[in-house]
Amino acid sequence: MASLEDLTELETRAVADVAAAASVEAVDAISTAALGQSSPIAEARRALRDADPDERRALGRAISQIATAIEAAVEERRTVLAAAERALRLEADRTDMTLPGRLPYRGAAHLVMQVWEEVVDIFTAIGYTVASGPEVETAYYNFDALNTPPTHPARLESDTLYVEYGDDPEAVLLRTQTSPVQARWMESHDPPVYIVSPGRVYRRDAVDATHTPVFHQMEGLAIDDNITFADLKGTLAYFIEKFFGPGGRQRFLPNFFPFTEPSAEMQFSCHVCDGSGCRTCGGTGWIELLGCGMVDPFVLETAGYDPTQVSGFAFGVGIDRLAMIRYEVPELRYFFDADMRVLEQYR
Amino acid sequence: MKASLRWIREFIDLPGDxxxxxxxxxxxxxxxxxxxxxxxxxxxxVVVAKVLDVKSHPNADKVRIATLDAGDGPVEVVCGAWNFEAGATVAYATVGAVLPGGLVVGEKEIRGVSSPGMICSEVELGLGEESGGILVLEDGYAAAGADFASTLPxxxxxxxxxxxxxxxDAMSIHGIARDLGAFYDLPVVVPEVDFEQEGTTKAVVRIEAPDRCPRFTAREITGVTVGPSPLWMRLRLRDAGVRPITNIVDVSNYVMLELGQPLHAFDLDRIVDETIVIRLATEGELLTTLDGVERVLTADDLVIAGIDQPLGLAGIMGGGDSEVSQATRRVLIEVAQFEPTRVLLTGKRHAIRTEAVARFERGVDPGLPPVASARAAMLIAELSGGRIVGGFVDEHPHPAVPVVIDLPDxxxxxxxGTEFSVEQQIGYLTRLRFDVDGADPMRVTVPTYRPDVTRPADLVEEIARxxxxxxxxxxxxxxxxxxxxxxxxxxxxxxxxxxxxxYHxxxxxxFLGMADLESLGLDVGDPRLDPIRxxxxxxxxxxxLRTTLVPGLLAGLRRTxxxxxxxxxxxxxxxxxxxxxGPLPRQPKRMAFAATGARSASPLDQAGEYAVEDARGVIEVLCGALGIDATISQQAIAGLHPGRSGRVVVAGEPIGFVGELDPDVAGSFDLTRRVVVGELDMTGLLPGPFAPFVAPSPYPPVVFDLAFDLPDEAPAGDLVGVIRGVVGADLERIIVFDVFRGSPLAEGRKSLAVRLTMRRADRTLTDDEVTPIRAAITERVSEELGGSLRGG
Structure with missing residues (x-):
């Protein structure tokens, strides 16, 4: 059995070895050798049973002190080494945070459709219903019901795309406006009417900077007992402020449309130059935005309403045009281009 | 339309400047x-000068020396132009003059002869495009020495x-002045008409299509000399965007711009028997119009004709044969009215867009022809030295009836939405020259130049304006x-x-071309191959019209x-x-997607390329988010990769397809890598009903794995389906976590491994309960899919 002196020496050596150990593993090995089952200390503890009872207590205390001292040294060294090893491990795991992240592509709704949803929301917020209808439409709903008789130039083949469907070559067409949705709605609903009808519309236009054969429009219609031009002005002022933000000015100029009387064009003060004249507004300070007016008595009568009892207003605005103006898109055709460089700009 | 403010001011004394x-x-x-x-x-x-003498230059052949009277005694200048002789009136830029381009005129020596200043051309004065010679002013233009700038308008x-x-009514200077007159409540004068006539014309007018020509007037002017118009006329036309031609043509354009009434001058000597017929053309009849184009007419085209041949397309453009030329001595001025819509349609049919069309298609005032005829006659006589012949022809088969409207007050x-007194309304309408009788309703008579006003709402617009x-x-x-x-x-x-x-x-x-559809690899008889034209x-x-959204997406992939x-x-x-x-085509709404190429924006991810798994992932995410229970069935879809395509099924109904494009189809769109596509009907993608909330169970699950030895063609979806059917509501989750082929499995077999999570909401499941379920699964997989439990 090792003497107390031997054990004290063991303690001294173990503490020194622990202090010199370079890894947690080495510390553990020293600890096992010094304190494990077959260590001299364990042996000495086992031998205590046979020791002189008078010495046993003092001897036991001395062995415990030696063991505790070694354990403390081991624990201290292990903590230091573990922290160092953790630091090394994490350092080895370091990455360049400026590299690209790992993501699927960021997709996006089309800009025109974002504007579509936004303008619809502006109107549903004041109690409008969203109406829709077919894109391939009858000439009746697209023209006749809207005070555009068969001799009207808008119906010419040079302007309207007709579709080979059924026997009458001029009966079915790609709608040139979303107004047929209004005509259909009025046919099946009594006043009051508060609807907006966003949708695709078609004209026989070759593609250039400001024309495409397909574009998007939203029309609005309000018919009630006491709807006046003042309501039209107030509604459009609300719309413009919501869409372009506060502070703009609007003006209404007389214009002509077959389905409204009186008719007006609404212009608003250029949001880029605030009316002083710039490239966006062509130097005039005003941007021509939409056509509007009081619903023509013919249209009301065709819908089965009494034009002496109810009145209404209607307006139509190009959704693509709103997007072009607000986002300063120079050419309409970009909206119909699947170029990723274009699509990635939509967010 | 271009409107000169000076011209407008000839008719109305506008306030302010x-x-x-x-x-x-x-x-x-x-x-x-x-x-x-x-x-x-x-x-x-620059001053007006009279050329006193022109002589040759002693040292040069191409220039001459002109002696000018510019107000203070004779001046000699060298001039390179040859379009004038002694006696001409010219514009002379004195030394120190500044021309519109900024050129400062000095005294120059030209081949040894000093030239103080220069005689100017139109271009140099900024007055026109004629640079072939100097500007020769008409006789009596202004006194020699007069400041030239102050003679200009x-x-x-x-x-x-x-x-x-x-x-x-607003398609003319006078009409614009009339609207301003109503706004400012100021008088608007009528253009001056004052002339004498001699003799009686022999011209005859016969209207054979009165519905298309409610009025036709003709007036003869004889003894005209065709030549250039005076400077004031040329400038006025130029500023209105009309090119000056000859005095006769210029006057007809001038009167059209001034009054809004198109008119036409014929060379009367070239009209057989001096007889004009207004009739419909015969189908296929030929007419060479003034622009030199030979037109094939239809039976719906109205022509102004001689008794032998058409002379012009009514209301649209004259013909070359009866055109006024330098030799013309007698002219016949036609001032007529035509049915607006038909003018528009004929103009569109022949793709002719003239100033006359722009006016006739809107509807010209039926009261205007005699006024415009007289105004034109006076000006032609004045500018061409002609004499106006009596016997004004005015065929008027359909006189206009004034429109009367009752307007409730x-x-x-x-x-x-704002109150108007009756007096206020009558005031506005009267200023617009509507006659008003009574108060409620106001009985309003509309002037003939306002064909657009026919109903109370139209009058309200006038009041609003x-x-x-x-x-x-x-x-x-x-x-x-x-x-x-x-x-x-x-x-x-x-x-x-x-x-x-x-996705973007x-x-x-x-729209599609037939070629787009044919390259999709669809089966013969597929309704998508029978598009509406x-x-x-x-x-x-x-x-x-597109029958599928896929070609648009593939074209998009190709384009980008x-x-x-x-x-x-x-x-x-x-x-x-x-x-x-029905009377209209079916127009279902669809959603389609397509993807190709790298699955990540960063190549460092090594995420691979888009493949059919991504298509399935889209369906899972989409239907999962919408709360729709969708499955994908293994099925070869025409145009898609036969082994990598399938139908999307919701509630037993197919709502579309997904997969990878057939490589040949992809190739026809110049796409070389795998292309993921899917097209779904939107009615199948309606968000599901509100799903009631399920509280998560507090009890522990039983999780266990099963691996089956299955025929290679057995779809994993079927295995999952069978297991779901057996386990029922206690199956919380099942995932396929391993697919394996090869040894020790037999040829044509595969292993599918699934992990099941079972859990009850009301208590802890025991192993004793799970054991018979495992046995039941094994039995059903064997019966339905021909599979056996591996290691079991």
Missing amino acids: DPVQVGEVLSNLGIDVESIEVIEAGATD YPDTIFDVSITPNRP HEAERLL LHGYNEFPSRLPIGTGGGLTPEQRGTRAVRSIMAGAG EILSFD VRNPLNEEQAY AQRNRPDATLFEMGSVFLRGD
């Missing part, structure tokens, strides 16, 4: 001013105005509520889920690849058009 303010007034009247241009005289120290303001189709208030649209109050009415339908909400949800899944929305035209397509590539961005994820939502039973 700010052209911008006049422009604002015009716009507020509905005469939209698109731009305003100011023309300045532009030349200083400048400064002037030119408004470029756009006139709406309902306002024929509250109608304006009802539509405009004069009152000013911007003066009305503003009020925001609130609707009756409504918002979006479930379909509209569903469409938005699909859009936002697809965008969130990394595109918008394609709804556009009757008047822009081109063959856009001749059909051509622009060096070959990795793309696209989707589109829109209608397709299919034949149906």
Whole structure:
């Protein structure tokens, strides 16, 4: 059995070895050798049973002190080494945070459709219903019901795309406006009417900077007992402020449309130059935005309403045009281009 | 239309002199001013001079020396132009004169002869494009020495105005002045007409199509000398955007611009028997119009004809044969009225857009022909030295009946939202020259130049115009509520889920060429190969309505690849058009997507390329987010990779397909890598009903794995389906975690491993309960799929 002196020496050596150990593993090995089952200390503890009872207590205390001292040294060294090893491990795991992240592509709704949803929301917020209808439409709903008789130039083949469907070559067409949705709605609903009808519309236009054969429009219609031009002005002022933000000015100029009387064009003060004249507004300070007016008595009568009892207003605005103006898109055709460089700009 | 402010001021004494303010007034009247241009005289120290003598230059052949009387004694200048002789009146730029281009004129020595100043051409004076010679002014233009700039009609303001189709009355200087007169409540004078006549014309007019020509007048002027118009006339036309031609043609254009009545001058000596017939053309009849184009006429075209042949296309363009030429001595001035719509249609048919068409298609005042005829006759006589022949011909088979409208006194208030007294309304209408009788209703007689005003609402617009649209109050009415339908909400949800899944929305035209459809590899008889044709397509590539959204997406992938961005994820939502039973085609809404190339924006991810798993992932994400229980069935879809395609099934109904494009189909769109596609019907993507919340169970699960030895063709989906069927509601989750082929499995076999998580909401499951379930699963998989439990 090792003497107390031997054990004290063991303690001294173990503490020194622990202090010199370079890894947690080495510390553990020293600890096992010094304190494990077959260590001299364990042996000495086992031998205590046979020791002189008078010495046993003092001897036991001395062995415990030696063991505790070694354990403390081991624990201290292990903590230091573990922290160092953790630091090394994490350092080895370091990455360049400026590299690209790992993501699927960021997709996006089309800009025109974002504007579509936004303008619809502006109107549903004041109690409008969203109406829709077919894109391939009858000439009746697209023209006749809207005070555009068969001799009207808008119906010419040079302007309207007709579709080979059924026997009458001029009966079915790609709608040139979303107004047929209004005509259909009025046919099946009594006043009051508060609807907006966003949708695709078609004209026989070759593609250039400001024309495409397909574009998007939203029309609005309000018919009630006491709807006046003042309501039209107030509604459009609300719309413009919501869409372009506060502070703009609007003006209404007389214009002509077959389905409204009186008719007006609404212009608003250029949001880029605030009316002083710039490239966006062509130097005039005003941007021509939409056509509007009081619903023509013919249209009301065709819908089965009494034009002496109810009145209404209607307006139509190009959704693509709103997007072009607000986002300063120079050419309409970009909206119909699947170029990723274009699509990635939509967010 | 270009409107000179000076010209307008000949008819109305406008207050103030700010052209911008006049422009604002015009716009507020509905005469939209698109731009305003100011023309300045532009030349200083240029004087009118009389050429006293012209002699040759001693040292040069190409120039001459002219002696001028420029007011203070004779001056000799060297001049390179040859279009004048002694006696001519010219514009002489003195030494120190500044010309419009900024050129300062000095004293120059030309081949040894000193030339103080120069004689100017039109171009040098900024007055025209003629640079072939100097500007020769008409005799008696102004006294020698007079300041040339002050003889010009400048400064002037030119408004470029756009006139709406309902306002024929505003298609003239006088008409614009008349509207301003109503606004300012000022008198508007009528153009001067004062002439003498001699003899009686032999010209005869016969209207054979009175419905198309309600009025036709003719007036003869004899002894005319055709030549250039005086400078004032040429400048006025130039400033209106009309090219000066000869005095006769210039006058007809001038009167048209001034009064809004198109007119035409014929060489009377070239009209057989001096007889004019207004008739419909015969089908296939030929007419060479003034622009030199030979036109094949239809039986719906109205012609002004001689007894032998057509002389002109009525209301649109004259013919070359009866055109006024330098040799013309007698002219016949035609001033007529034609049915507006037919003029428009004939003009469109022959693709002719003239100033005359622009006016006739709106409807010219039926009262105007005699006035315009007289005005033109007076000016032609004045400018050409001709004499006006008596016997004015005025065939008027359909005299216009004035329109009378009863206007209730509250109608304006009802539509405009602001109160108008009867006096106020009568005041506005009277200023517009409407006659008003009575008070409620007001009985209003409309002037013949306002064919657009036929109903009370039209009168209300007139009151609104004069009152000013911007003066009305503003009020925001609130609707009756409504918002979006479930379909509209569903469409938005699909859009936002697809965008969130990394796809970019595109918008394609709804048109396709047959070649696009034929390259899709569809089966014969597929309804998508029977598209509806556009009757008047822009081109063959856009001749059909789309029956599928896929070609638009593939074209999009090709286009972006051509622009060096070959990795793309696209989707589109829109209608397709299919034949149906009703009067209109079926127009179902679809959502389609396509992707190809790298699955990550960063190559460092090594995420691989888009493949069919991504298509399935889209369906899982989309239907999962919408709360739709969708499955994908293994099925070869025409045009898609036969082993990598399938149907999307919701509630037992197919709602579309997904997969990888057949490599050959991809190749025909120049796509070389795997292309993921899918197309789904939007009615199948309506968000599901609200799902009741399920509280998570507090009890522990039983988790165990099963691996089956199965025939290679057995779909994993079927295995999962069988297990779900056996386990029922206690199956919380099942995932396929391993697919394996090869040894030790037999040829044609595969191993599918699944991990089941079972859990009850009310208590802990025991192993004793699970054991019989495992046995039941094994039995059913064996029966239905021919599989055996591995290691079991």
